[in-house]
Amino acid sequence: MQTRNKVFDDISQLMTNAMGVAQGAKDEAETAMKSWMDRWLADRDFVTREEFDAVRAMAQKAREENEALKARLDALEAKK
Structure with a gap:
């Protein structure tokens, strides 16, 4: 039974890490898109x-x- 809990704990930790990586990628993509939009708007002389x-x-x-x-x-x- 102890082995099974270790497997579930490992899978849980893996999923938690994967969600953290996904959130980081999302934040990075949002930052890059915002920077690109800011540069694009600045170049248009609005x-x-x-x-x-x-x-x-x-x-x-x-x-x-x-x-x-x-x-x-x-x-x-x-x-x-």
């Missing part, structure tokens, strides 16, 4: 959310100013 929002706000302000100037110009042309 803008940050803050930069995008700032440019959008500038464009909105320019649109509003253009509409105000157009209304003013239309009013001046109507007086003639």
Whole structure:
């Protein structure tokens, strides 16, 4: 009976080690993929959310100013 328990203990230890190796491989693969994605995104010159929002706000302000100037110009042309 003692031999049988030793075999089960050995198999259990082997499976535990295999799961540890699998978890390590998974973590390493995730780290490698994240690094690759970070490099890929950095090479694409994407803008940050803050930069995008700032440019959008500038464009909105320019649109509003253009509409105000157009209304003013239309009013001046109507007086003639």
